[in-house]
Each structure stands twice: as structure tokens, then as C-alpha cells.
Amino acid sequence: MKNKWLSLPYVVWMAIFVVAPLILVVVYAFQSDSGFTLDNFKTLGEYASVFGRSFLLAAIATVLCILIGYPMAYFLAREGPGMRRIATMLIMLPMWMNFLLRTYSWMSLLENTGLINTFFKNIGLIDLYNNIAIHFAADPSKYVPISFFPLINTEGAIVLGMVYNFLPFMILPIFTVIEKIDPKLIEAAQDLGASTSLVFKKVIFPLSLPGVLSGITMVFVPAVSTFAISRLLGGSMVTLLGDLIEAQFLGGAYNPYLGSAISLVMMVIVLICMAVMNRFGEGEEEAMLL
Secondary structure (H helix, E strand, O other), X not given: OHHHHHOHHHHXXXXXXXXXXXXXXXXXXXXXXXXXXOHHHHHHHHHHHHHHHHHHHHHHHHHHHHHHHHHHHHHHHOOOHXXXXXXXXXXXXXXXXXXXXXXXXXXXXXXXXXXHHHHHHHOOHHHHHHHHHHHHOOOHXXXXXXXXXXXXXXXXXXHHHHHHHHHHHHHHHHHHHHHOOOHHHHHHHHHOOOOHHHHHHHHHHHHHHHHHHHHXXXXXXXXXXXXXXXXXXXXXXXXXXXXXXXXHHHOOOXXXXXXXXXXXXXXXXXXXXXXXXXXXXXXXXXXXXX
């Protein structure tokens, strides 16, 4: 009985800061100044491109995090304890810095006169690009040479910001799962004549899928709802769901009812994606048991 009372502060915290806001979002989504309505959802078709762009960029960032994070987690799990501690600290080190400061640093790197474009200019890469472009231009006399590569205020910059900020959330779950794989399973597969690639394909990768699915969830969900990254690295050129929702609550087009409807639909889609991934993970575990 005493243990149950200890959980009361947590229950109260969840009720006030999680459950109550969700209820308000649901209520506002079906409301307008005149009362109950479904018009908020009828207008969502106007923002289909924003939904599509947000989920596409989040999916691209998630795939890139898998491609980068899985090899890092795999080789990290194979290292000794000392190297693991150092590598884990280096992975987590950027996370000790404020999220906005990390994103601002990428702004200074990607700006038209930033460090990356300055470096490209100093090594002659921009001049080389202009020479090649003039050579292949249909009318060289009309070609306007560029003085920088447009890196910022692009979808690529947003994906880069997502990968940089959320990559640790992919590496750590995969590393944790791979680290706990019983070495005897790998030794048994090797004793049966399996090659290194076959051991990875049949033993390590299937057993690490729970970590991969956990990483996908931890990366995809914040990526699809981010607004700070898209605002700072995408500017006004790229609008994602987070920017659209923020504009409804804090922007000049103040409409909390529409913002709540967009938030509710986004949450439902994300929950469906998570349910599908969890179901996929359960199917993989059942296949391994068989």
C-alpha cells in the first residue's frame, strides 16, 4: 500500500501535464467560436503538402540515422569497456549543449558566407563549378556565376539538422540491445560454420531489431513534429507540421482550433506508424522463436 502512495506524485504530474493537455487538444479540435464543428478537419486537405513534406523529411532523416547509427552501435558494442565509455561520452557530448545552440551553430556553418561556403571558395570548388556550368550551359553568355552554394534554407539543411540532433537516440538503443546479445549464440553460429556476414544476418541483426525499432520511434516522432530545426535551417522557404501548428497558436493567423485539429491528426498518424512498427517487431520475434 505504501508503494502505491509513492506513485501518487507521478500520477498527478502525468494528469496535469500530459493527460489534461491531450484532452484540451481533442476538445479544441472539434470546436470553433460557434461551438461543435468538423470544419477544422475539412480544411486539412489544404495542408496535405505540409503533411507529406513533414513525414517524408522525417522518414529520410530516420533512414539516414539508421544507416549511420547502426554501424556505429555495432562496432561500439564490439569494443572494450574503456573504449565504450569514451565513445559513449563523445556521442552524448553534443547533447549536453542546448538544442537551440546546436542548431544555431549549423546556421553559422551553412550560411551563404559561412564556414563551409568559405572553405569551398578558398579551395576553388565554387570556381570549378562555375567553369563546368558555363561549359555545359545552353547559352554561356547568359550564365550567372554563383558566389556560394545554397546550403541553408533548404530541405537538405533541415534533414541534416534532424540527423545531427537525433542521431544519439538511434545509436544508444541499438548499442544497448547488441551489447546484451549472448556471445554464446555468436560462438554457436560460428562453430556451425557460419561466416561473419551470415552470423550478422541470421543472429545479430534479427536480435537487434527491438533496438532498431526503438531508435526509429525515438527519431521519427520528434523529427516529424519539430519546428525549431525547420525554422532556423529552413527559414520561411520550408514549412513543416511543427511550424504550421506553431503559427496557429502563436502566429498572426491565430486559430487554436485548427492547430488542435492538425495536432490531433498528426498524433493519430504517428500512433498508427508506431503500432505498425511494434507489430513488425513482434512478428520478427515470433519468427526467431520458431
